[in-house]
Amino acid sequence: MNENSKYEGWKRVYEDYPLEALPWELGKPRKVLVELIESGRIGKGRALDICCGAGTNTVYMTLKGFEVTGMDIAPKAIEMAKEKAKKAGVDIRFISGNVVHPPFKDEEFDFIFDMGCFHHILPEDREAFIKGVHRTLRVGGKYFLTCFSYKNGRAWNHFTEDDIIRHFSGYFRIKELKHYSSLEGDGVIRYFYSVLMEK
Numbered sequence: 388m389n390e391n392s393k394y395e396g397w398k399r400v401y402e403d404y405p406l407e408a409l410p411w412e413l414g415k416p417r418k419v420l421v422e423l424i425e426s427g428r429i430g431k432g433r434a435l436d437i438c439c440g441a442g443t444n445t446v447y448m449t450l451k452g453f454e455v456t457g458m459d460i461a462p463k464a465i466e467m468a469k470e471k472a473k474k475a476g477v478d479i480r481f482i483s484g485n486v487v488h489p490p491f492k493d494e495e496f497d498f499i500f501d502m503g504c505f506h507h508i509l510p511e512d513r514e515a516f517i518k519g520v521h522r523t524l525r526v527g528g529k530y531f532l533t534c535f536s537y538k539n540g541r542a543w544n545h546f547t548e549d550d551i552i553r554h555f556s557g558y559f560r561i562k563e564l565k566h567y568s569s570l571e572g573d574g575v576i577r578y579f580y581s582v583l584m585e586k
């Protein structure tokens with residue numbers, strides 16, 4: 388199977404459903420991202436919103452002074468994100484494509500934000516994905532991952548603290564690892580980890 392076709396289903400998600408029907412689309416930036424940026428723990432610079440969806444967090448980071456690129460496999464999501472950026476009056480580079488092999492230069496970014504990207508990458512692509520994030524982040528740059536927790540029940544993409552350490556500690560220094568809950572757009576409380584890592 389071609390690598391991109393494994394993720395084709397995402398294209399239809401944004402074509403077949405209105406944004407309000409997508410549980411992750413809260414219509415406002417993620418609280419964990421807002422807290423991280425407001426705390427000043429992340430220096431302003433070149434940022435990548437990896438799997439940016441319809442661009443809510445991407446626009447927020449831009450308004451906060453980052454020079455942001457958003458990438459997602461769903462062209463319709465990128466179209467919506469561009470529209471959102473236009474409405475907000477900000478200039479953002481949006482790219483449609485598969486993030487497993489990101490088309491960016493080595494050390495291109497100071498900060499990579501991942502809201503629900505890694506946990507949708509298929510197990511056989513996880514290592515390539517992590518290597519891509521590592522390669523495109525500068526030394527000393529930060530990777531902020533949020534992913535589903537085991538507390539949502541057993542599933543192939545629900546992780547424990549040990550899973551996270553096993554996947555990422557060979558590439559990054561794990562500076563913070565927190566468990567949190569979030570009321571999602573479909574009214575369901577879901578559990579996540581937020582992980583701040585440094586290259």
Ligand SMILES: C[S@@+](CC[C@H](N)C(=O)[O-])C[C@H]1O[C@@H](n2cnc3c(N)ncnc32)[C@H](O)[C@@H]1O
Pocket residue numbers: 394397398411412437438439440441442443444458459460461464484485486487501502503504507508
């Ligand atoms: C749970 S949504 C999160 C979207 C966005 N980060 C947000 O918080 O609104 C997951 C996103 O990952 C994208 N995606 C999934 N697999 C991908 C891949 N291999 N390459 C690029 N984008 C992908 C989907 O199209 C979808 O927009």
